[in-house]
Structure formats: structure tokens, C-alpha cells
Amino acid sequence: MTRWTVSLATLLVTFSLAYSAAAQRLVTRAGIGIGSGLQRSDLIQEGLFQRARTRIVVPFDFRNDEDMSQGLAIVGIFEIEPKVGFGVEARYVRWLGKVVSCFVGIPAIIVPKTLVGIDVGVDLSLPLGKSGVAIFVEPSLAAMPLGTDLPGDHLLIWGLVSAGVHAQF
Amino acid sequence: MRNSKQTTRFFVLVAALTTGTTACGSYGDPCLRSTDCGSGFVCVEGACVIDLGDNPSDAAVGDAPGASDAPSSGDPATSDANRDASSEEASTPAADSASPDTTLDIASDGDAADISVLDAPRDTADAALPTEADVQAATDSGSGSNDAVSADVGDDADSSMVREAEDAADALAATG
Numbered sequence: 001m002t003r004w005t006v007s008l009a010t011l012l013v014t015f016s017l018a019y020s021a022a023a024q025r026l027v028t029r030a031g032i033g034i035g036s037g038l039q040r041s042d043l044i045q046e047g048l049f050q051r052a053r054t055r056i057v058v059p060f061d062f063r064n065d066e067d068m069s070q071g072l073a074i075v076g077i078f079e080i081e082p083k084v085g086f087g088v089e090a091r092y093v094r095w096l097g098k099v100v101s102c103f104v105g106i107p108a109i110i111v112p113k114t115l116v117g118i119d120v121g122v123d124l125s126l127p128l129g130k131s132g133v134a135i136f137v138e139p140s141l142a143a144m145p146l147g148t149d150l151p152g153d154h155l156l157i158w159g160l161v162s163a164g165v166h167a168q169f
Numbered sequence: 170m171r172n173s174k175q176t177t178r179f180f181v182l183v184a185a186l187t188t189g190t191t192a193c194g195s196y197g198d199p200c201l202r203s204t205d206c207g208s209g210f211v212c213v214e215g216a217c218v219i220d221l222g223d224n225p226s227d228a229a230v231g232d233a234p235g236a237s238d239a240p241s242s243g244d245p246a247t248s249d250a251n252r253d254a255s256s257e258e259a260s261t262p263a264a265d266s267a268s269p270d271t272t273l274d275i276a277s278d279g280d281a282a283d284i285s286v287l288d289a290p291r292d293t294a295d296a297a298l299p300t301e302a303d304v305q306a307a308t309d310s311g312s313g314s315n316d317a318v319s320a321d322v323g324d325d326a327d328s329s330m331v332r333e334a335e336d337a338a339d340a341l342a343a344t345g
Binding site for chain 1: 194199200201202203204205211212213214215
């Protein structure tokens with residue numbers, strides 16, 4: 001009995017006095033922006049492009065503090081004009097320094113009808129001081145070949161530019 | 170130099186964004202997505218058309234709200250068919266003309282013949298109408314002894330009956 005009591009007390013003292021070991025930590029960044037651009041399809045009969053829908057984008061990206069050069073991101077897409085819609089995009093992001101990152105993703109409009117494709121783009125972040133807040137400009141190119149929102153077997157191509165602010169937590 | 174090029178590109182992009190067409194979803198408006206069209210419309214071949222229900226792919230831009238549902242008079246096939254039917258109707262003798270209403274009675278002795286052509290129905294008025302004198306002249310020219318031949322042709326008899334009468338007169342002339 002005495003032996004078990006001493007062992008438990010030693011364990012508690014050891015836990016309470018020990019320093020916490022270094023470990024992986026999730027680095028999160030979130031933002032909000034607005035974007036639009038041009039769209040192209042073989043359905044267009046007049047001109048080369050139409051203006052794409054204006055959208056509000058809400059990106060969240062996640063990185064491991066031990067490997068800040070790459071991460072994953074989830075982007076909420078809210079189409080607001082001239083028609084409304086909602087979708088999400090999953091991205092793999094690769095940072096090429098502190099300012100530039102590039103990504104490849106799978107955007108999907110979910111409602112009111114579905115639209116799925118693939119996109120690539122570049123994210124330019126301009127830090128505003130050392131607060132972790134930055135302005136971002138994000139040109140991207142997307143091809144959307146799937147979904148019920150496409151009238152027939154047509155490929156829809158988006159050339160988009162989004163801009164906004166994001167902050168790191 | 171490089172800045173001016175980038176500036177030009179920027180303005181081209183802005184111009185394209187501001188002048189680019191956007192779909193508002195009314196009839197005939199351009200569309201690239203099904204949801205570009207308003208309620209009651211579907212996107213077919215880049216334009217919003219009226220939603221026809223189960224099979225919207227059958228719709229076409231020509232399905233305008235004011236478009237006539239009647240068969241198009243400009244349809245070549247349809248007009249040809251109508252024209253053919255009408256011309257056939259005009260050229261083909263009426264069925265009544267070959268009916269027993271038209272009888273030819275020729276006397277067995279050959280001296281006299283009684284050609285009796287009953288009045289044809291009045292729905293064959295388009296045929297060229299020979300006069301009674303024409304028929305009489307045709308019958309007189311083939312025979313000298315057929316003074317008893319008489320032809321009674323109705324005013325609205327058609328040409329087939331006249332031909333039959335002429336054939337009968339020729340037969341009488343040959344036998345006489």
C-alpha cells in the first residue's frame with residue numbers, strides 16, 4: 001500500500017513539474033472577398049465571353065506549423081448576381097514564399113443546381129503590417145464540365161478574379 | 170513600357186467586364202447555365218426558351234409565346250403535299266363520273282343509238298364543260314345515218330363523260 005502511494009505521488013509531481021513538449025499546431029487563416037470575371041462556353045453565339053456571376057468568397061486554409069509551405073483550404077462560394085447560388089471548393093495550396101501561393105481545387109456549386117469542375121489559380125497576399133491581416137488578389141481559371149446546371153454536354157470555363165482580406169489566427 | 174502593357178491589359182479586362190452580356194433569364198436571353206434562365210424557361214442551345222415540361226430538350230428558340238401552333242404554311246413539304254393533293258383532286262375525275270349514273274346504251278342493230286348521259290353530280294364543276302352542240306357535231310361527223318343519236322349532257326358534266334360520249338359516237342360511226 002505504501003509503495004503504491006509513493007508511486008502515485010511521484011507520478012503527479014512529475015506531470016506537474018514537467019515542461020510541455022513541442023508538437024504540431026494547426027495554423028488557420030480565414031478571409032472574405034468578392035470576385036467576378038468572364039465565362040466562356042461553346043453555347044455562346046454572340047461574342048466570345050459573358051460576364052460571370054459576381055460572388056462572395058470565404059476562404060479558410062489550414063497548415064501545419066511544421067510545414068508552412070503547403071496546406072488545404074475550403075472556400076465558401078456565394079453567387080449573388082445576377083443569379084444566386086451556393087457552393088464550396090476544396091483546394092490544395094502550395095506557398096511559394098510569404099506573398100505568393102498557388103492552388104488547384106475542385107469547385108462545386110451545390111444549389112440551386114450542381115456544377116462541378118476543376119480550377120487552378122494564384123493567390124497574392126499583401127500583408128498589412130505585422131498583424132497577420134493581408135489583402136489578397138486571386139486570379140483563377142476554372143473548367144466546369146459536370147453538373148445539372150449545364151444545359152447538355154457543354155464545358156463552362158471561368159476566368160475569375162477575386163479580391164479581399166484575410167487574417168491568420 | 171511594361172507598365173503601359175499591363176495598364177492596357179487591365180483596361181481591356183475592365184471593358185470586357187463592363188460590356189459583357191449577362192443573362193437576366195427572359196425569353197431569348199443568352200444563357201450558359203440552366204439557372205441563368207428565369208422561372209418557366211430553360212436553357213437550350215445558349216438561349217432561354219419556354220419550359221415545355223418533361224422533355225425541355227425538344228424546345229427551340231422558335232417556341233415563342235406568340236408563335237402560331239398551326240402548321241406552318243411556309244413549310245415546303247407541307248405546301249408541296251397540299252399542292253399535290255389539290256392538283257390531284259383537280260385532275261382526277263370524280264368517282265361519281267365513273268359510276269353507273271353515267272350509262273351508254275347502244276342499240277344492237279346499229280341503226281340507231283340512244284346515248285343517254287345522265288346528269289353528273291354538281292361537285293365536278295371544275296371540268297371544262299362542252300356544249301351540247303360540240304357533242305352533237307362530234308357524233309355527226311362520224312356517221313351519216315346516226316340522226317337518231319342524241320346526247321344529253323348536263324351543264325355540269327365533266328370532261329370524262331364527254332370523252333365517253335365521243336368514244337361511243339366513234340364506235341357508232343365505225344359500225345355504221
